[in-house]
Amino acid sequence: MEPIKILQIFIYVFLDLTPCLVLALSPFQSHFRFSRLKTYLLIPLLFLTVFICRLLVIQGIPAARLFTVLWIGIYLSLYAACLELPARILLFVLLTILNYGSFKAIVVNGLIRFLPFSPVERYSFLSSILLLFVYLFTFPFMYLMMKEKMGPLINETDNNRYWRFLWLVPAIFCLSYYYNLYANGGIMIFSAKSSNVFFALLYNLGALFITFLILQLLKECNDKLLLEKENHQLAMQTVRYENLNCRIEEARIARHDLRQHLSVMQSFLQSHNYQKLSDYIHEYISALPSDSPITYCEDCALNALIVYYETIAKDHHIRFSANIDYPPESGILPSDAVILFGNLLENALESCMRASMPDPFISLHIKPIHRMIVVTLDNTCTLYPVHYKDGFASAKEPRSGIGTASICKIAEKYNGTVKFEIKNNIFYSSVMLSP
Numbered sequence: 196m197e198p199i200k201i202l203q204i205f206i207y208v209f210l211d212l213t214p215c216l217v218l219a220l221s222p223f224q225s226h227f228r229f230s231r232l233k234t235y236l237l238i239p240l241l242f243l244t245v246f247i248c249r250l251l252v253i254q255g256i257p258a259a260r261l262f263t264v265l266w267i268g269i270y271l272s273l274y275a276a277c278l279e280l281p282a283r284i285l286l287f288v289l290l291t292i293l294n295y296g297s298f299k300a301i302v303v304n305g306l307i308r309f310l311p312f313s314p315v316e317r318y319s320f321l322s323s324i325l326l327l328f329v330y331l332f333t334f335p336f337m338y339l340m341m342k343e344k345m346g347p348l349i350n351e352t353d354n355n356r357y358w359r360f361l362w363l364v365p366a367i368f369c370l371s372y373y374y375n376l377y378a379n380g381g382i383m384i385f386s387a388k389s390s391n392v393f394f395a396l397l398y399n400l401g402a403l404f405i406t407f408l409i410l411q412l413l414k415e416c417n418d419k420l421l422l423e424k425e426n427h428q429l430a431m432q433t434v435r436y437e438n439l440n441c442r443i444e445e446a447r448i449a450r451h452d453l454r455q456h457l458s459v460m461q462s463f464l465q466s467h468n469y470q471k472l473s474d475y476i477h478e479y480i481s482a483l484p485s486d487s488p489i490t491y492c493e494d495c496a497l498n499a500l501i502v503y504y505e506t507i508a509k510d511h512h513i514r515f516s517a518n519i520d521y522p523p524e525s526g527i528l529p530s531d532a533v534i535l536f537g538n539l540l541e542n543a544l545e546s547c548m549r550a551s552m553p554d555p556f557i558s559l560h561i562k563p564i565h566r567m568i569v570v571t572l573d574n575t576c577t578l579y580p581v582h583y584k585d586g587f588a589s590a591k592e593p594r595s596g597i598g599t600a601s602i603c604k605i606a607e608k609y610n611g612t613v614k615f616e617i618k619n620n621i622f623y624s625s626v627m628l629s630p
Contacts, residue, residue: 240269284362302329305395497532513544542599544557550575550576
């Protein structure tokens, strides 16, 4: 083979491979397994492999296709070795770039066929210029999609379950590309027909649109999860502030009561009635609440929520009992747990406060059974709520209650069920979740 031909192939392979490597590496530099220097030193090995495969194809060696598959395997292996990312995300990125590489190869070869003058060889200098021309119109969009859409999603772990299936989308497009190319005699023969090039253009636009849509939906999903976390933090801050206000009010009442107790003790001292003084002090100490912290479960947010509603219930002389066996790794987002249990307890507290019978109560039970989490809450209820659509009407306005709707929504999110029942002035709530 002439040196000029080898140079043409070298330039074409360099221009063909470099932008794809930029797409594959630049958005994920913070996830390099090795230093940047060691990572970039692996690029010449990949380039040399691709360059040799192209030479073998031009020489017409029968095993050329096997070497083409080999360099793709090396490409995948080196990429997985360089980046510390889950395999499913690596596959999604690599298959997307492979689809883009197949598309630009078809377009470049199609443009070569459509030139008005004599046929141009695939690896000529003019082919390299046409390749740059294709990159000029397509690369900016691909780079922005990888950098702005794909890059930020890498650090998000909440959507890992989606990546288990999303990589199949570019995989299907990739298999379709390679089947159509090699079933029709390769890129050169496939690109010889203008209808094939037009089909590849529409096909690639569809693949890019679906990929862009997937990344956009994942971004919106992450934004929603972030908002839920912020709402969870705000909800917990509200609980803490209300607890703090309760403690301040209790301290103010305690100071006022302490003056009364001191006055009684002073009168016993003045009358030298030490026995009554001792009995009074003993009775006063027995009536003091326990200063030990209340711990229902290891989940700090849920524990604070239960303690908060227990405090309010006791302030309104409502019996409160809770038997909590909530697993630390429940699979339920803390924000969802706060919404679920907060609405259950709030509805139960309001029902007991409106109850017209003595000794109202609230009884909460949470227990894991197999892979499910079962929640039951029983409370006094003398004013029966009115059924409204799929739930109960709000006690404040003539509409569906937001609390019960939120409970049902959380249960649906975790493949669970909700059941409400009223019997003998007791409201029975039961929720089963399968996180």
